Amino acid sequence: MHPPFSLIFFFLTAGTSIGLFIFVYFIEFLKLFGKGQGLPKEVVLLSGVISLVLIGAGAIGASFHLGHKLRAWKAIRRFRTSWLSREAVFSGAYGFTLLIYLVLKYFEISPFFEHFFGILTWILGVLSGFSTAMIYASNKFVLEWNTGITVIYYLLMYLMLGSSAFTILSYYYNLTYTGTFLFLTFLFVSLGFGFRLAFNIRQFYIKRPTLNEALNLPHNRPIRVIDRGSTTENFCTKEFYYEKGKQMLPTFIPLAYLLTFVIPLFLLIYVWITGIINQYLLWIIYLSVLVGSAIERWCFFVEGNHVQNLFYGLYPEEGYKLRKGFMERKETRISLYG
């Protein structure tokens, strides 16, 4: 699949925005039950404004992959059936309730409504991330994406971005949560690492359809594409098969792993062992996760193989398990003695 850069941008901004708010409000929520000391008002407001600006920027950025940006509001119509519609509704509602929460927090009008909108924003943020992940995970024609791992990993990335961003905030305001959030960042990055590995390993075990299945022909007949209907590329070959990306994938996947998981985990262990915490280290951790996630998202799109590529002979076969019943081609044997 061709990676749309506007969607990668949306992922980064929405991920940091929602991830950050999840942790900020969670600390505030715990205070209701007498657990922890909560956060200073200015930290909540600052992180809230960052979240609001980022989700706004993300929404504007995401609209760049649309053909008609001004019609984007119509995307709320099919909430009942479309995950994209749900994402649009939840993301918009998340931004709106976040704004209300911040206003209530700033003027300290009513603690009840403040927490009511806080909880609502928190839930909408999680639902927004879940809906975005489900757009990919519910697509049963891109078998790499069509798994629960996609959703879990997507939400973990939000938490990775959020916790590493909150650690910086906590460090600047000299809060008591820095150590906790270093651990949480380590936890989410480790879990993310595991799920990303599972996502990659799973690709070798997917039972893939064959061209014979696409054309509804017997499985034992070798078949090959002679002509694709046009001499040049078309929308389908460009959108569903990014040739240049496929060539770059062997370089970019290790790079994504390195930046998203290996470097942050190494730095987090270094901070733990040496006890040295400074803003540069924390910024490097966050930026490494951020840049790594961007590359990882790019890889996620390029790794996806749409089944329509079968008709063009662009669907992977080698290195993957073939479906039961597929008979391999006979070997051609050349013998001098008949």
Add this chain to the structure above:
Amino acid sequence: MPQFALVIDLNTCVGCHACATNCKEWNTQAAFGPLSDFDPFGRAPEGVWYNRVFTYEMGEFPETQVFHLPKSCLHCQDAPCVPVCPTGASYKREQDGIVLVNYDDCIGCKLCAWSCPYGCREYDEVDKVMKKCTLCIDRIYDETLPPEHRKPACVLTCPARARFFGDIEDPNSEVYKLIKKRQGFVLFPDMGTNPANHYLPRQETTINLEEYEKHILKPDNPLFLEVLRRHKPGFASKSKQEQPQEHYAEQLP
């Protein structure tokens, strides 16, 4: 519920691309047009087509068969492209089962194309909307056209008469009978899309020539000249007059 669809006979399709060309020609100027083109006379022409013809080779050399597969929107009865559309621009008509895109509502998110396992939707970079086969809905209901012309452009143009159009749910229709008689099949039956467009399979035609050997008129057949005399009266009289009998065989092409 009626379900209009195309039925394509792969046995007679010669892969001439006339259906694709005429589809483009009609739709680029009709109600759903234009279908944008880029660099149309240059090195890499590219554009939106509702219909594309693929060619496949089946079997192993020397026992191979080549067949052509014209592929346009299959107007699936459980169309996966319809529920994913966030605006409702992509919809399936109840009265005839045709899947259409409302260009005024389409935001160009391309999610419907992602959800189509057949790759039958194409994004128009100029109009910024998703486009697809309409089964020539602007022709089939046009009462100003003579009744025999109220068919999709691809069906009317096919020189091999390999394309049929009709209601596949109507037992009296030609397409229904063809599907039943020739065991019509669909593409990707496992995907749960239940496509409406059907394909009629290729039939292997084998003739055992040994059986017909005795009927074949060959110069070494002892009855060769006798057969010629009986069936071509002029031949016998003319040959008797002009040339000696033993040279008849040499004159044959």
